[in-house]
Amino acid sequence: MQNFQPEEVIVERGSEASPIYRNLQRSLPDVRFRVVDDIASANGSGDFGSAKKKLYLAKHKGEFFKKCPGSEGQVCCNYFVINFASNCPMDCSYCYLQEYLADNAALKVFSNVGDLIDEADATLKKHRGLFFRIGTGEITDSLALEPFTGMVREILPYFAQQPNVLLELKTKSDCVDGLLDLDPKGRVVVGWSMNPQRVIDADEHGTASLTERLNAAKRVQEGGYRLGFHFDPMIEYPGWEVDYAAMLDQTFATIDWRKLSWVSLGVLRDTPGLKRTMRERFPRSQLLTGEQVVCPDGKLRYFQPLRVDMYRKMVGWIRRAAPTVKIYLCMESREVWQQVFGFAPSCEKELGNQFADFGF
Numbered sequence: 001m002q003n004f005q006p007e008e009v010i011v012e013r014g015s016e017a018s019p020i021y022r023n024l025q026r027s028l029p030d031v032r033f034r035v036v037d038d039i040a041s042a043n044g045s046g047d048f049g050s051a052k053k054k055l056y057l058a059k060h061k062g063e064f065f066k067k068c069p070g071s072e073g074q075v076c077c078n079y080f081v082i083n084f085a086s087n088c089p090m091d092c093s094y095c096y097l098q099e100y101l102a103d104n105a106a107l108k109v110f111s112n113v114g115d116l117i118d119e120a121d122a123t124l125k126k127h128r129g130l131f132f133r134i135g136t137g138e139i140t141d142s143l144a145l146e147p148f149t150g151m152v153r154e155i156l157p158y159f160a161q162q163p164n165v166l167l168e169l170k171t172k173s174d175c176v177d178g179l180l181d182l183d184p185k186g187r188v189v190v191g192w193s194m195n196p197q198r199v200i201d202a203d204e205h206g207t208a209s210l211t212e213r214l215n216a217a218k219r220v221q222e223g224g225y226r227l228g229f230h231f232d233p234m235i236e237y238p239g240w241e242v243d244y245a246a247m248l249d250q251t252f253a254t255i256d257w258r259k260l261s262w263v264s265l266g267v268l269r270d271t272p273g274l275k276r277t278m279r280e281r282f283p284r285s286q287l288l289t290g291e292q293v294v295c296p297d298g299k300l301r302y303f304q305p306l307r308v309d310m311y312r313k314m315v316g317w318i319r320r321a322a323p324t325v326k327i328y329l330c331m332e333s334r335e336v337w338q339q340v341f342g343f344a345p346s347c348e349k350e351l352g353n354q355f356a357d358f359g360f
Contacts, residue, residue, distance in 0.1 A: 010054060011034065049091060057110075066083075080135070082120065084113075086110075136152075165187055172213070179225065191228030214251060228263070231244075236302055267307050268301070270287075
């Protein structure tokens with residue numbers, strides 16, 4: 001993975017007592033730290049890419065723990081999210097954060113770790129009879145900043161002890177060194193977003209290579225962690241079948257599929273607004289040339305017959321190597337589920353309950 005180091009760390013006054021502040025100072029001894037009273041006024045201006053050059057440490061004033069928003073009219077997998085940071089040091093051309101965080105693009109990590117744990121604890125204790133599959137990668141990469149912030153090291157021991165939780169750390173990095181001396185107790189999944197190296201080179205800027213991701217996955221699997229793979233977004237281009245089949249062969253030659261908690265599949269999806277941003281920031285991207293149609297949730301996707309064909313091929317290749325691994329579709333309609341698998345979950349609760357057995 002390409003090394004990232006912020007030009008400056010801007011700290012909201014009051015965050016100096018946070019363990020994240022201490023971790024940042026220890027890991028970034030040559031970087032300037034600046035304490036400010038108003039983090040909002042210090043955000044400055046600039047485009048989405050330049051916003052990633054500085055790192056902000058501030059108290060999060062909203063909710064940490066919430067239901068994944070999903071997508072209207074699509075099958076939801078009953079996922080919950082915890083946001084401990086905002087934005088990502090990587091710069092994928094298709095990243096939806098370019099639109100979602102357009103007005104608040106600062107690369108920010110939150111200092112009030114105790115509040116995060118307290119909020120999660122209150123919810124988990126109140127609903128001990130429910131199973132929670134929780135991810136940390138909704139508006140950031142779960143591990144890309146870990147070498148500096150140590151955030152996962154602060155929260156993982158708590159979640160690993162919860163009887164009704166499976167925590168997923170989703171990443172395109174290979175930043176796993178800080179996980180290897182922790183005990184996940186069988187309740188932590190490290191999930192990788194996966195694509196062939198051709199796609200990584202063209203559109204996943206600043207991320208770990210395919211081989212680096214797989215080597216990192218092998219290391220954490222040997223360290224007692226469960227694995228997840230998200231082949232998402234799948235990109236259609238001439239010869240995609242050869243590249244994706246080879247990627248799957250390499251994947252299953254590297255890791256033990258029997259310790260996979262799940263695999264998800266999803267095609268490229270964007271919005272008209274995101275498409276405009278992509279044209280401005282990545283005018284040569286191959287993703288701007290494929291045909292897409294507007295779906296009921298307002299997102300652009302490939303034509304349904306093409307999506308079904310891509311999913312069916314991927315499922316077949318995966319099943320050849322990992323016959324019983326759990327596979328699900330991300331943000332797809334029941335009609336597509338039916339055509340790919342021969343069934344569709346009747347509701348998000350039905351699909352969500354299936355995950356309760358995935359990691360145990």
